[in-house]
Amino acid sequence: MKRLLIFIFSMMMALPSSFAATITAAQDPWPPFISPDKSMPGLSVEIAVAAMKTQGYDVNFQIMPWSRALNEVTKGRIDLLPATWYTQERTAYLVYSDSYLENELSFIKRAGDAFEFSGLNSLSGKQVGIVRGYGYGDDFLSATNFNKPDANDLTTNLKKLQAKRIDLTLEDKLVALSTMKEAGLNSSDFQFTTASLSKNPLHVTSGKANPNAQKYIDAYNKGLATIKADGTFDAILAKYGIQ
Incomplete structure (x- = not known):
């Protein structure tokens, strides 16, 4: 017992x-x-x-x-x-x-594009595709010298970039390369800018x-x-x- x-x-x-x-x-x-x-x-x-x-x-x-x-x-x-x-x-x-x-947020451009990011002023007149609701930083989001058409996801922005509907998009390089692979996109069609927008914890x-x-x-x-x-x-x- x-x-x-x-x-x-x-x-x-x-x-x-x-x-x-x-x-x-x-x-x-x-x-x-x-x-x-x-x-x-x-x-x-x-x-x-x-x-x-x-x-x-x-x-x-x-x-x-x-x-x-x-x-x-x-x-x-x-x-x-x-x-x-x-x-x-x-x-x-x-x-x-x-x-x-930590993520390092870099701009993605079409392969062969000579553009290099050197501050928000360098984006003047550009169409920079973003993902709806993402936190790119207050300075970037409040800037008015370039356009920020939004999409539901990075894959959509990469396809818009290929189709020349936007000039740039941006994402962490590791995320972008993984997304390209999963979406069946050729990574050689794209390049990353040398300088990044930010490092985001x-x-x-x-x-x-x-x-x-x-x-x-x-x-x-x-x-x-x-x-x-x-x-x-x-x-x-x-x-x-x-x-």
Whole structure:
């Protein structure tokens, strides 16, 4: 009888860790950081899942267009965006985690185009394709000396660039090359400018309308420190060929 009671007590003590709370996350395809491939869901997704798991959370991730994902997180209907750039505007409605990686945002041009970026003035008169809702930085977005036609995704902008409907688009080089490959576009049709627009740290974010936003971000920060210390973070990077 005593052994039975000890067993039951042990099982009861184990229950909280056996049934992890499930939270939601969403974002658009953004390889290699975000991918619809279940076996390779992306760096940002795997880092978020691993970090939150150490704090007792399971993450239910889904793919959706960026503008919709941002809106759902902002309104608190979805808990996390796994890969977010910082903008001053977004601090009004998003809680930011510690940064975990960095993107370098370069301009993409058609192969053979002599253009080189040397500041926002060098974009005068250009048609620069952007992705709707992306945080390119306040100075870039408020500049009025060039046009910024938007699209739902980078693939659309790359096709518009090929068709000479825009002069430039911009993205992290690693993301752009992965997107070209997945979309069946020939990377030799494009070139990257030598100078970049900016270097953007990546963060996980949660909407301030979500009553648990700060709790989730605090948990992520603790989990991130844990997976960096135990080697999980580096193992995820290595899985995607990043050292």
